[in-house]
Amino acid sequence: MFELIIALGAGLISFLSPCVLPLIPGYISYISGSSLSVLVEKKSVNLIPIILFTSGFSIVFIIFGAASTFLGQVLLKNSYELRIISGLIIILFSLHIIGIINLKFLNYEKRIQTKSNTNFLSPILIGMAFAFGWTPCIGPILGSILVLAATEESINRGIFLLFFYSLGLAIPFILSGYLIQKFLIFSKNFKKNIVLVSKIGGIILLITGILILTNQLQALGFYLLNIFPFLQNFG
DSSP: OHHHHHHHHHHHHHHTSTTTGGGHHHHHHHHHTSOHHHHHHHSSOOHHHHHHHHHHHHHHHHHHHHHHHHHHHHTGGGHHHHHHHHHHHHHHHHHHHHTSSOOGGGGOOOOOOOOOOOSSHHHHHHHHHHHHHOOTTHHHHHHHHHHHHHTSSSHHHHHHHHHHHHHHHHHHHHHHHHTHHHHHHHHHHHGGGHHHHHHHHHHHHHHHHHHHHTTOHHHHHHHHHHHOGGGGGGO
16 A cells, blocks of 8 residues: 555655664664674674664554554544645645754654663663654654554554554664664765755655645555555555
């Protein structure tokens, strides 16, 4: 489905955002309990803590998605108004990401500090803190996906939508730990393109918001299913 592709792409754009990508090496070092120099010498890290970390933020995002869909179902009797409001919110978020407008409340950043620990639970808790705390860059993107989840017909679909968002954020995170040396080179070279990627993501969300506002999102979804029938397996 078109919504799942959008959610997966939104997760990837969140990973590449200015407030996440530069911090990945520090998070990997912190989670693994080794200095960055040691990790570079090893050329890879223990992936278990990183997978647990991504599970932590995925749990929070999926709960957010279920809650958004539940709220949307409560408001289903006003589905027309919900669709209009949802489209407008996504458009506003997208304009903020592109840089056309500045929504100051989305520029607030809360970092939750935790003590380093090597037990099984610690990476999950740090991942959950990541989900709650880092808002300035992933906030507008995540918020758009949550608004999209609010328009879904069932809680399961909302959960599935946020699962794909989490997947888009988790996969490159895990790969970054596995290929730490190559990731450091990539991160250094990619910094000059971060703003461009953010704007492209904002444009995609803007188009999504317009499609929701004009009630054309489902029509586009059916069109894509006709071209790519295998997508029905994900819906």
